[in-house]
Amino acid sequence: MRDRLAEAGPETTHWESESGYRFSRVMMRLVGLLMPGAFRKQSEQHMQDFKRFAEQGKDIRDEPD
16 A cells, blocks of 8 residues: 655645555455455545545544444
8 A cells, every 4th residue: 555645735734645465365355356446445435534624623432333
């Protein structure tokens, strides 16, 4: 995983995230091939959680399950 933050303006930051997955077990390789959207969705959720924390100070650990 590689994250890059760059200033995009006086009050704006551009965040670019790059992820790669390697599976050592056959079952996870199959899951990775059959459901690649699940990994993209989890990465997107991670980025949205961080954005909410950075912009609003809201921590997901403080929210009810």
